[in-house]
Amino acid sequence: xxxxxxxxxxxxxxxxxxxIAEEIRACRRCPLHASRTNAVPGEGNPCSRVVFIGEAPGxxxxxxxxxxxxxxxxxLTSLLTSNGIPRENVFxxxxxxxxxxxxxxxxxxxxxxxxxxxxxxxxxxxxSLIVTLGRHSTRTVLGYYGHSADSIMAVRxxxxxxxxxxxxxxxxxxxxxxxxxxxxxxxxxxxxxxxHIATVLQGKGSKxxxxxxxxxx
Ligand code: URA
Numbered sequence: 001x002x003x004x005x006x007x008x009x010x011x012x013x014x015x016x017x018x019x020i021a022e023e024i025r026a027c028r029r030c031p032l033h034a035s036r037t038n039a040v041p042g043e044g045n046p047c048s049r050v051v052f053i054g055e056a057p058g059x060x061x062x063x064x065x066x067x068x069x070x071x072x073x074x075x076l077t078s079l080l081t082s083n084g085i086p087r088e089n090v091f092x093x094x095x096x097x098x099x100x101x102x103x104x105x106x107x108x109x110x111x112x113x114x115x116x117x118x119x120x121x122x123x124x125x126x127x128s129l130i131v132t133l134g135r136h137s138t139r140t141v142l143g144y145y146g147h148s149a150d151s152i153m154a155v156r157x158x159x160x161x162x163x164x165x166x167x168x169x170x171x172x173x174x175x176x177x178x179x180x181x182x183x184x185x186x187x188x189x190x191x192x193x194x195x196h197i198a199t200v201l202q203g204k205g206s207k208x209x210x211x212x213x214x215x216x217x
Contacts, residue, residue, distance in 0.1 A: 005047045013046040016124050020117060024097045030113040032098035038065030042093025042121060049128040050085070050201070052076070053118070053137040055176060056096035056106045067092045072178035076133070079177070079190065083198040091125055093118065095137045111140055119144070126166035131197060134176025141171055149173065157193050159200060172197060 005013075021041035027033055040057040043066055052068075060070035068076050077087045096106040096114045118140075122130070132138040135152040142149040145162045149155045152175060160171040174193035180186040 010047040036098040044091035062099035138173040
């Protein structure tokens with residue numbers, strides 16, 4: 001699990017991801033392009049082996065062109081750092097890259113139109129762990145790998161071992177941070193899931209003695 005990426009390879013990955021980001025910023029594949037201020041391709045360490053996938057940008061993200069920068073983003077950042085995972089060490093993106101008006105749920109056609117971008121990002125990053133945040137990203141990612149996920153409460157906190165094109169992948173669904181903002185019960189569940197994520201990372205390393213650092217190249 002130790003990094004095998006050189007600085008040059010990380011730079012190349014960064015450039016390849018930026019090319020996809022440019023395509024996303026110019027995308028007109030679905031009606032959401034008409035109401036966006038900024039598309040939100042995603043951000044983070046291109047050499048990370050850990051990817052967090054949310055649903056779609058909200059108003060703050062649309063304004064700034066960055067994922068998870070509003071209240072839900074602050075909770076995500078604090079859940080990461082309190083579990084020893086600096087936000088800048090992972091890659092964070094969404095299933096849908098443009099804001100649905102009024103923060104409505106993304107439509108299936110919007111998810112399908114945007115999915116090729118996410119799949120291309122993942123193929124470049126080749127993560128060992130994907131954490132899906134909320135029901136839309138969980139349903140989309142698990143669905144792509146042939147698993148059904150009708151209810152987020154039924155699948156959250158479970159470890160899905162998947163043979164991805166690039167090798168062994170764990171998909172770990174959890175709740176969307178926005179759902180936990182004003183609901184203490186859901187917040188406790190989310191906090192427990194993030195503790196579990198840190199444990200999963202520690203258990204997945206080489207020779208059974210990995211540190212979280214091994215996942216952040
Ligand atoms: N909610 C999401 O799903 N994604 C964001 O980027 C922000 C809020």
